[in-house]
Amino acid sequence: MAESMLRGLAAEITKLADSFASSLQENNLPEASFGVDSPMSHKGITAEMFITRQALSDKLMDMWYLVQGPSESIFNYVIPDAACLNVLNHFNFWSAVPLDGSASYSEIAERVSLPQDVVTRILQHGITLRLFEEVDGDSSRIRHTSRSAALARQVGLQALVSSVLDITGAPMMAMTSALEKYSKGKTQLTQDMRETAFALFHSTGPFGKKYVNSWEYLENDGEGDHRGWRQAKFVEFMRYIKEIFQLEGVVVNAYDWKAAGKATVVDVGGSAGHDAVLLARKYPDLNLIVQDMPMVKPVFEADCPPDVRDRVSFVEHDLYLPQPTQADIYMLKLILHDYSEPEAVNILKALTPGLRPGNRVIVIEYIGKVDEGTDAKKDPLPLSVRQMGTSTDLRMMAMFNTSERPAESYRGIFRAADERFDVVNVKADPLSFMAVIEAVWRGY
Structure with missing residues (x-):
């Protein structure tokens, strides 16, 4: 009799679950639960624990696929789940139920x-996803689970759901039409941002207006005082992203900021200035200028702490236009991966009018292609880790006709922008999905 794959998987799952639980205990870290008082996340886990957790996730997904069977596992796909979560989030069901009742x-x-x-x-569908639950003995009343409570407690997590589902969800479903219309029969994906799934979805104005890209949508959606409400959510999303990926550490370690001395740093596309405030507090000699769209300025002015206002300022700027501010260092964090290579090249070109020899450009990027360029002899990363990158990669295709790139590809992008850029450092961490690329402007 052939060995049961289910039993084999069950044994592996038991072993991995025991290993992860033991590691949590040894490191004095609490386990998550479905209770409303559960920890929000497994903060403090080591890189080894992270890989164990993701390997366990892979085995659990394989078990689910096998238990469901090929047909049912496809039939029971997650579109209704995503739609349910989006409705719960958009109408803020989270605050409609008290956390303690x-x-x-x-x-x-x-x-x-x-x-x-x-x-x-x-x-009722949310309950099947462990988002809320009925009160024991009284099915007419609803209370929070740990999953819904996390959303009630963290506006950044709400903003993440809004950005991923509400802004990118529908355009991703339009990818078939966009690929059929603009890329079928060609040797490569169209690079024109007017031919994205996002642009096609909004070309008929399903919400009353037509938008070519998501930045127009974020900046202008809504009427009167409600105009730009999506931009405010996106700013909150970017604030939350820094917690998920521990970006404060990435920013601090991206460059020897202390050695820069009394330098001026421009944070291009710096949102509401979270990173600028971080650097200003840690390095008192730095002067920081945040550049972003006009709708972000009120959020910056409301959030910028008094203790750094003399060294952190905001300038409205379109990153496609020639850089108006002379500085020593220009930082672009999570900017270029939103654009095709030709567009990324144009953004870097726009920096050049104000550059002087010795100026630096620091690019901090999410790298979705985590396996590219790695040692083939090493064990492959868990599918669930790779899926984090491939999911974002498909969102990039739908929204911008671009892709998540390996870190080394940025050498070519800088070179295409201007031969006077000299990429002097590329650091990438596949487990954090973050890379830092440092270029010096030679000016000759």
């Missing part, structure tokens, strides 16, 4: 201003 379906319906039948059906 419960609420009835009718109370929730009143708080989110939706028909009770709609609320009931949305919540």
